[in-house]
Amino acid sequence: MRIAFWGVRGYVPTPGADYLRYGGNTCCIALHGTNGELLALDSGTGFCQFGDHLMRGDFGQGRGQLTLLISHTYWDHILGLPFPGVVHVPGNQLRIYGPDSTRGSLEMVYDGILSPVYSPVYGLAHIGATHNFVPITTEPVQVGSLTIRAMPLSQRLNSPIWAYRIEEGERALVYITDVRYSNDIIWRKAVGFAKHANLLIHSAPYTRQEHVQDYGHSRVEDAIELALESKVERLYLFHHAPTRTDAQLDQLLVHYGAELNAHGHTLILDAAREGVQVEV
Numbered sequence: 001m002r003i004a005f006w007g008v009r010g011y012v013p014t015p016g017a018d019y020l021r022y023g024g025n026t027c028c029i030a031l032h033g034t035n036g037e038l039l040a041l042d043s044g045t046g047f048c049q050f051g052d053h054l055m056r057g058d059f060g061q062g063r064g065q066l067t068l069l070i071s072h073t074y075w076d077h078i079l080g081l082p083f084p085g086v087v088h089v090p091g092n093q094l095r096i097y098g099p100d101s102t103r104g105s106l107e108m109v110y111d112g113i114l115s116p117v118y119s120p121v122y123g124l125a126h127i128g129a130t131h132n133f134v135p136i137t138t139e140p141v142q143v144g145s146l147t148i149r150a151m152p153l154s155q156r157l158n159s160p161i162w163a164y165r166i167e168e169g170e171r172a173l174v175y176i177t178d179v180r181y182s183n184d185i186i187w188r189k190a191v192g193f194a195k196h197a198n199l200l201i202h203s204a205p206y207t208r209q210e211h212v213q214d215y216g217h218s219r220v221e222d223a224i225e226l227a228l229e230s231k232v233e234r235l236y237l238f239h240h241a242p243t244r245t246d247a248q249l250d251q252l253l254v255h256y257g258a259e260l261n262a263h264g265h266t267l268i269l270d271a272a273r274e275g276v277q278v279e280v
Ligand SMILES: [Zn+2]
Pocket: 010, 011, 074, 076, 077, 178, 239
């Protein structure tokens, strides 16, 4: 399987000359299975360009099928869905997995962001593509040769956060974002979930030295420690802070890469960048 990063920024979209190389769109990652399966992790603003890209193929003809996996419903993970043409072409099929919350179902949340107060789409009923919302559970979901596993990693009832693990044969990708490891139970769950993954994508907007309002996020060091303890092959830092420039991300990789080398770790450390594709 292969992934493509379409949006790697957290919190809010971040345009500007200092952010061009890593990109300013919020969270969206495409996953292409070996047999043509198509998944996307989250539908932040990166979903707009991803969706437009899909229009060149089957989706432009109303013959596309996409499975969306939503981690949680904060703006930076959902806002791109209504905009690209791909969701407005009749015949296209969207199956959207994600958590319901005490404030309402996933479908209600998406319908809410399309209300006339916020958008000219006027609600999900006006989207042309067939769309089905499915509450995510810990039961595995099969899409072709891909096995999708999901795990709740937050007790935040008004917007629960789920992590995803996608497996194809012996290969595994794990996606964990927006999680705070506030106790050992959550940490142990995450370590077990990411165990021996070939690739881990983990939010890492700030380092432990930075005293900022992080809105409940784990830090760069948490992501690295989790990858090491889970014996992951490769870690992509993700959900970059809006204030994090390209040059600063380069420096982070050099600094933490040198630390890993100094301690003899073989973990490959990288930072997610829009437009980059990776074989898992
Ligand atoms: Zn986020």
